[in-house]
């Protein structure tokens with residue numbers, strides 16, 4: 001820090017030396033590189049493939065993520081990419097829809113119905129959905145145009161450690177010559193190396209022994225010129241006949257369909273036509289009628305749809321010795337709720353505040369860096385505990401595979417139907433940052449589920465009243481299941 005921009009550029013370009021080396025020009029890496037550069041740091045951003053990514057991830061940005069992106073000075077990156085405003089969700093349970101919009105704010109910007117019900121009037125926050133690759137190219141363009149950033153297309157293959165200490169000094173890379181295909185070794189040095197190399201991180205194991213776990217994959221189709229029942233809303237299809245399906249428009253003519261397929265389900269066995277068979281015979285029939293023709297057409301090419309694992313990786317504490325690992329490499333949750341980018345942008349915001357040059361002039365000051373990372377670990381829980389728990393808990397309910405979970409799934413839908421939408425959708429949208437509100441709504445759903453299930457039992461035929469003892473047993477089982485789903489998650493995400 002402190003050198004003139006031109007000196008710093010020379011140091012980056014000739015000597016490959018900067019204040020910060022960022023690995024991965026994806027969602028986290030671009031936002032981090034840009035933010036540190038805005039604070040006057042000299043940044044080298046390393047990315048293995050600079051062409052526009054064609055991926056099925058990171059296509060719906062929640063309002064809470066858009067707000068963080070705007071605070072980082074990158075709000076313009078959702079402009080000019082045919083992004084579609086997203087006003088909330090349309091949840092379709094066994095073919096019955098319920099409208100779950102993001103909550104309105106009063107004149108003072110407050111959300112007045114966080115605990116109960118929903119407001120009708122007031123300005124509502126809005127998210128955006130888009131082609132992931134187009135958004136990434138906008139983020140990269142912002143970095144390429146910044147005088148304090150040098151972007152290099154190269155693959156990072158290793159970290160470089162000091163000879164006498166385990167301090168990370170930078171990274172080793174291989175740069176491919178596009179004409180010959182030859183790979184040239186190179187090195188880049190920084191006071192701090194930020195690793196943001198995504199879900200399949202090569203470097204995660206240097207800071208944690210935790211590995212991502214997944215029990216399902218999302219298979220993707222791109223539907224052309226289809227009509228969603230509620231344009232401008234993300235659609236979540238749940239029910240008895242299939243596992244969750246997400247639908248959201250990512251461009252004027254394109255709609256993304258993501259089909260959750262748990263590992264090893266018999267409906268997707270080779271005898272039943274594999275994943276294509278499951279999508280065709282179970283998932284597409286559960287879609288709104290207006291969407292089915294485009295979904296069948298998208299499946300026509302005969303290929304297995306592209307897929308991604310739906311990973312769960314709780315964050316771990318890091319003792320930085322010149323390097324920190326962040327983004328998906330550090331923390332992942334089921335993508336059902338579209339929270340990954342919201343977590344990433346809020347993390348960049350928090351990190352840049354904690355490492356601001358006025359607080360941490362030298363990033364190679366290990367003790368100050370360690371203290372900042374410890375603070376970050378706990379402070380980020382204000383939003384990650386909500387977004388991560390919600391993603392995992394909702395997935396358990398929406399992919400219900402037993403009686404109690406099905407009762408909770410129905411309870412959740414009925415909760416929305418009774419108008420309890422502002423709190424849940426504010427949490428989902430990354431707008432509400434109070435974990436206690438999540439606990440309140442989760443257990444309200446559980447008690448509603450118990451009530452509804454009990455009524456269903458005793459009102460089933462003339463002898464229903466004889467089932468009263470069963471009502472108590474089931475009430476305990478449903479409450480116990482809600483606790484089993486929620487409490488370990490909130491303990492892991494909120495308190496450890």
Ligand SMILES: Cc1cc2nc3c(=O)[nH]c(=O)nc-3n(C[C@H](O)[C@H](O)[C@H](O)COP(=O)(O)OP(=O)(O)OC[C@H]3O[C@@H](n4cnc5c(N)ncnc54)[C@H](O)[C@@H]3O)c2cc1C
Nearest residue numbers: 024026027028048057058059060156198327328338340341
């Ligand atoms: C199916 C699915 C759907 C999702 N949908 C949404 C959604 O709608 N909304 C949402 O908010 N989140 C969503 N997510 C999550 C979101 O995509 C991620 O949280 C987000 O992309 C994480 O950003 P990142 O920067 O950590 O990783 P990435 O965005 O994956 O970026 C990693 C970058 O590092 C580069 N890289 C990797 N290795 C190297 C190397 N060795 N050298 C140089 N460069 C390297 C990669 O090329 C890439 O550019 C979804 C996830 C999945 C699985």
